[in-house]
Amino acid sequence: MVLPVGRSFYTNTRFGRVKGFRYAADNGRADAPVIVIQGGISATGQLWRLDGSGWWQSLYNVFAPAEDVQVISFDYLGGVGGSDTPTQPLTVTEHTQAYTDALTQLGVESVEAWVGGSFGGVLGLHAAAQQHGPVIRRLAVIGAAHKPSIQSALLRSFQQLLLQHAESPQQGVILARALAMLTYRSADEFEQRFANSDDALQYVLAQGERLLRRHGNQANTLFTHLTPALNDYQVDPKRISCPVQVIGFASDSIAPTALVAELEALLPHCHSYLSIETPYGHDGFIKNVADYQQPLRHFIPPLKTSRLELTENPL
Template sequence: MVLPVGRSFYVETRFGRVKGFRYAADSGRADAPVVVVQGGISGSGQLWKLDGSGWWQSLYSVFAPADDVQVISFDYLGGIGGSDTPDQPLTVAQHAQAYADTLVKLGLTDISAWLGGSFGGVLGLQLAATNNQLDLKRLAILGAAHKPSIQSALLRSFQQLLLQHAENEQQGVILARALAMLTYRSADEFEQRFSHADDALQYILAQGERLLRNHGKQANTLFTHLTPALNDYAIDPAQVSCPVQIVSFSSDSIAPAALTSQLEALLPNCHSYISIETPYGHDGFIKNVADYARPLAHFIPELNSEIELPEIIL
């Protein structure tokens, strides 16, 4: 089975040093099939941990039974992990190129699948559409589309205004993260979870304080180096030749159904489109793993789709 402990590595690229993690099956074969897993901008390459605190821990049960696969994940350049922060923010295309260069330097050009949630899905689309260094067999996209939604672009623009006009950098980070949390979840989720708006306000502010407390200066780069890239990208789905699976979430305002449906129609080889009803909005790609686990395992043959998947606890 794929172990929940990743071996870290560093690779120098033209855009800075990239830190990554390799999660291998018990056999640990260096030439085992490769699946790249990338999450959102606030994620790290530490997908899974023994203590259950990995960034995408809920996804681990999907990969754990695979007996001959290696999972690769990267800390984002300018993100909260161990990769460098470039002097200038990178574009989506430059981010994708940096991680492609990393895989090439590792000798991993035959990629069985790229599984990307949110920002990770955008990068997967970018690579599949424009990169000829990698032989990408399959692409799974969760909560992402080929261009930003107008609402998500407004959100990120307003975050920049908060950073510029806050009394200090720390306050700006807290408010920007609080605004992000407001849009990552749906109105229904807030109605179900809180009895008063003041309680909800305290919750989203606490999430901003938590980000700042856990990541310090790096929390600021999420908004100066990563979020701006997502306001200015456009990927031509017609250039994506590999089979693609799209997972969309009904209440997602960052990658709304209108955009993911458009992406489905424009792709030459859309294998499947899965729409999930959830109150969790954009965070559905993390919170609703149990709802898309089985079709995902069927889409990526290396995940041994014929075996019984263990229960996934969110």
């Protein structure tokens, strides 16, 4: 059983020191199959925690039953975790090189599966398409596509303008995060959840304040070092030779259905494509794990053969 406590480690890459976490059974083999899990730009490698506050806690049920795997996740360079913040922002390609270099330094020659949500899915596409680093045997792309949508690029451009014109960096972070919340969730959710626009405005501003409160000045680098990279990337899906599972969300405006369907059509070996109806928009990749946990588990061989099935959160 994969434990919800990760052992932290550091590796030095050409782009800076990267902090990572390894989740495995206490008696797990050091050479057990590796599954890499990467989340969105505000993610850390602390996927799961005993108190239930992990970044992608809802995904734990998918991996906990595995008896002989190790899960590895990295804090992003320039993110809110323990990895370095480079002087200059990295491109998506450079981010991918950093984390695949870190895997190589750990002695990982092949990755049984790369599971990526949002930014992590973009990195997974890059890692599977590149010609160096550990071999990616399977790739699960959740809420991501092979290129940015025009709307998401506009969002990030407006975030940069808010940072430039805000009265303080702190105000810039609050406003940039509040704007992001408008596109992370769907119009239907806002209609169902709030009685009026004033309540909705207070909610999105509170999310910006929460980000600033939790991460302080480090929150600023999400918008100076990570989000701009997502405006200028493109992956050729035809270069990806491994089986790919594509999971999208019908109300997602960051990775809209048209782009996700285009990715599915261009992949040489798309194992399966699942489109999920949800009011949560882009955040469906976190909120709707229950809707895709069984397809994901059956896509990854070491999880499919696990004998223990969890039906409730074991934490």
